[in-house]
Amino acid sequence: MEKFTKIQGIAAPMPLVNIDTDMIIPKVFLKSIQRTGFGKNLFDEMRYNRDGTEIEDFVLNKPQYRSAEILIAGDNFGCGSSREHAPWAIADFGIKCIVSTSFADIFFNNSFKNGILPIVLPQEQVDVLMKDAEKGANARMTVDLEAQEITTSDGEVISFEVDAFKKHCLLNGLDDIGLTMEKADSIKSFEDKAAQERPWV
């Protein structure tokens, strides 16, 4: 997994609440057996007309946001299905950080596994970032995972919380299967005990 340490980039505003996984990556694009190549279909139905031309007023089609690396989003981002194709598409597009008042649980977990940092902040602070993002390409935000701080284009600093283990994995780009396999003895002893206590399983 790619490391996430610090990024300075353009933030795109998407204030709509309940942006679901079907909006992020419609099911017609779930048929690939690869993990890559989903970025071109990110937000497909909001981003393109049926003939493949771009819908001009969709935020990521606007010239100032085409290379956004940060998304400032409305409440409950990523609700719906467990499809990891959603964070795959987001990462493939080049977005590395999403800020919202809340995220759906599975999407939140999936993001960390793909080098994307989802940040939860209170409404007032999301509002500040949303305003900043609305300024367009000249407003570049900085997200520093080590320091757990976002700096707006005006220099306002907002701190955020992140789970210590997830932070460690992101900062170092760690594959957590490898980490878990180091605990093989614990798993084995759990299995031995469970086989005694619940042999029907």
Add this chain to the structure above:
Amino acid sequence: MSPKTLYDKIWDAHVAHEAEDGTSLLYIDRHLVHEVTSPQAFEGLRMAGRKVHAPEKTIAVPDHNVPTTLDRAKGIENEESRIQVEALDKNAKEFGVHYYPVDDVRQGIVHIVGPEQGWTLPGMTVVCGDSHTATHGAFGALAHGIGTSEVEHVLATQTLIQKKSKNMKVEITGKLKPGVTAKDITLAVIGETGTAGGTGYVIEYCGEAIRDLTMEGRMTVCNMAIEGGARAGLIAPDETTFEYVKGRPHAPKGAQWEAALNWWKTLYTDEGAHFDKVVTLKGEDIEPVVTWGTSPEDVLPITGVVPNPEDFSGGKVEAARRSIEYMGLTPGQKLTDIEIDTVFIGSCTNGRIEDLRAVAEVVKGKKIKDGMRAMIVPGSGLVRAQAEEEGLAEIFEAAGFEWRLAGCSMCLAMNPDQLAPEERCAATSNRNFEGRQGYKGRTHLVSPAMAAAAALTGKLTDVRELM
């Protein structure tokens, strides 16, 4: 010992390792796998030279992409869909996991097959790369959806890295009124809490109205816990649960059954256990409901009218405006005036035998509205066989429904069963998101009985008027 919730008890019984900050390795008893979210995980194992840690606890079945038309033996036309199903076939065989291929009568939607075959048992941990894994919580199993990276993690280690969620109690007191079903309960709860209301929680559903439900009904309720944002939904196992499980192919037998039963009977929330959030609804206050918008929280009693976006606050104003436009509705319009083009009955929410019986009861001896497209897609090959044995299939066909083979079908429209742009559907499935059932398609979520009523009248209809 301090009193524990049902969730606490199942959690504690499955922690294989706990770090100081509470990050735990949760041992997984059953891993269900389907073709859409697993190919990259199996490929990951292959690239790293890893094996499936516990193939005997891993069950694979194709469901999302499979055609449900009667001629499906001729194969899958769409190349990408076919490749995904073939990949599952290959992976299941190569890694030696339990497998129900497309031509097996036991094939069906993974969340219907698991319980039907007795793979899902009380007190277990169950995961699947599918958000509707919450369904299995009906058995008092801790069950939730995971992403593909986590699928690979479970395949490789039989564990999941987790932190414990908070406890939420949803109590439905008293009795339901006639015409009100499990689907109405679960939608009404989401209408009350919102789609993010359960985020960070595991819900335990309880109360008389929940106790009175059959296992099928309980699965419908837990299935949509995820639509309320909860990681999982749980219902404490009781005699109804044990009765359902007993004798299933993979349920314990003989002395093992007795031992299992002894433990299962301890799986309830202790008196005085702490819940971080409590929601209570009166069973008799719940009406047959429908969704009007593009979020499962957009729920209203069928007697209501399309809301005005200005009635909402915050970000929901814009979301409601967008939904109403997308759905082609007008604020103030009576829900029962909304005309329907298509009826879809099926899915992991409502594709079980009891759902089909409810439909048959409404449509028996009647005809669906002229020009209506109406399909019934059973949740598994065995549900289909049972419906045929009970004479339900004849009732459906006589009424004018298409009677299909098992699969996810139009719930998410990854197979050829899709809505056309602006086609309006009354669906017994679980999501009314934009484009969910087809590009620009319009979905109203309802119970099976309400879907049946809409098929007859051609409009969203209060099923109580047909009873």
